[in-house]
Amino acid sequence: MTTTLDRVIEAARDRASLEDLLREHPFPVTEGTTATFLFHGPADEVQLKHWIYGLASQLPFNRITGTDAWYLQMELPRQSRVEYKLLVRTGDHWALVRDPLNPQLATDPYGANSVVHGEGYERPEWTWPDSEARPGTIVDTRVRSHALGGDRHLRVYLPPRMRPSRRYPLLIMHDGEDYLRFASLQAILDTLIYRFEIPQMIVALTQSPNRLKEYAADEAHGRFLLNELIPALESKFPVDPRPEMRGLGGASFGAVASLAAAWMHPGAFGGLLLQSGSFAFTDIGDHHPRGPLFDPVVRFMNRFRASPGDPARRIFVSCGTYESLIYENRSLAPLLQSTAADIRYVESRDGHNWENWRDRLREGLAWLFPGPLWMVYE
């Protein structure tokens, strides 16, 4: 059977044939569990820069002898989603670029990466706007914080057809604006509410100016959430004041902030949505390889692991198997299962990125706040 690589090697000997091949379909091409990458252009060296933990972080391309075409084949398990860039050297100059042959991009606060999908991966349809769904609204608000100092601006998602006389569950999402921009959160909320998979809810979208400090199990941040943000939200919006109707969530350090606040204030939050949490810990001593920003996280996690208590009633934990944090998250799951909480732990073949977090939102949100889909037929 002729593979894509065979065709690439054959076509590379003739510029017109190669251009025909490139017009035929974008690269990389996935066949079974093999992905074939192609680079075409002047270069002295080409490498694939990816963020898959466990593989060498840069994989070299091979030049097709006598041509300016380069290829790389790598194993790509089914349903994988991998973000990457190309490192291209010309002379002494290295350039980190997106794959010019690949139109698939994923954006994040730092820009955009190219994306390759393993067979069987498809962007979930519920992450796209549903034209039938009634849209919620996003409003801006401001909260005075003594705990953190100064005013905090945040955005708040209000569900469609909200009634002031009713009380709605509250979810506080750390890095909430990033969830809006990079994880399609508003479209997802609209769609899941429309489909009754989650109830109508109010979602506070916080954004810290200093997340690596404030989200690193900072007691002041916990006080801000409980003593300042929640009372302010309850005074401005029809929020259900019962702790069991209140959730906290976030990704990476945002997940640490969520778990830490719930642990420091037991009984204050009913649900936790923890995505790819930076739950670094040590089993002996304080030394860890992740750098000083993680020091307070490690201290918190070691205390938490020694005495997990009952941080919340329902907890959703997700992590990509290609993340360096998979070990920490896998370790967290049995620990949380030892508490009184109902735990849902989910892994995906993805990395530490916003689209991984986007693709898990349906399961996570519906775990924390199950909607009435079994009972409502409009």
Place this chain on the structure above:
Amino acid sequence: MGPIVLLGPQRLDPVVAEFVRAAGITGRIALLTAGWEEREAEDDELSAHLGGRTVNLGLYRRQEEILAAEAGLRAAIHAYDAELDTIRRHYRLRLGFALDAARALLNLGGDSPHLVLDRAGAIETVRRLDAELLTRVASLRAEVASRLRLPSHPLVARHKAEIRSLIDGCDAVAIAGGHVGVLSRVLRIFDLVDMLGTRPLFAWSAGAMVIGERIVLFHDHPPQGAGNSEVHDHGLGLFTGLLPLPHARRRLRLADPNRVRLFARRHEPRRLALMNEGSALVIDRGRIARHTKVRTVSLDGAVIDWPGPGSPGR
């Protein structure tokens, strides 16, 4: 009993007015939107679609008024709900295993005599569980009804008289979708069936589900769980022989023949009516008089056209 018009979902592309016209209704229409719960009164769009001739019966509001005023009644109903929850929770536990077994046997290839027998047995187990749930729920309801004597409760009786008076001024009744449990309850509390007379009845989504023989909850791809369809309660029994399934395209895995086949055989002889936008079934004197954009499934799990006028069941 007058003609019954079962419709698919009405929010995006409503057709109820077209069927109201076809039925020759020129007078007022009693509107039941209790399934929308606290939004019951927000019926402007629907009312406009029906030419502004609607009279909302306000059953949800009436129920809330009664429960707010009668603490004893409220407590008794909460206790009744707790018992129902227990019965249904146990049923779900048993049902999950029974459905797993039936699906596993249906997914096995071949049709040896043993396999055919075992598949039939597994499906029969599911049917027995469904029947048992219905019996238990009906029995508990009867026991609670005899204890509470709701029809003779003064506040209930007053509301019933008001509702009857409103319906007397209408030529037809329309029941919208929404929360199937809420609808089912208010229809029973206020004995709406007794008030219908021979007026044409238009019902869609949850409204269509609650007036049939049995209420079946379904969703084949929920965010969590196996998506095990479950029997919820008896319906009001205004028609027999078919099971309306609103939003079928979105809620059912119609491309999975074994899943569909199990669903169809589980509720046999009732025929599954796949109701999407624009679907309609007109039932007159117990027979299908007209059908539009309704599909059904064969006992082999194939999605097929509705067979034509006549008896709705198999």
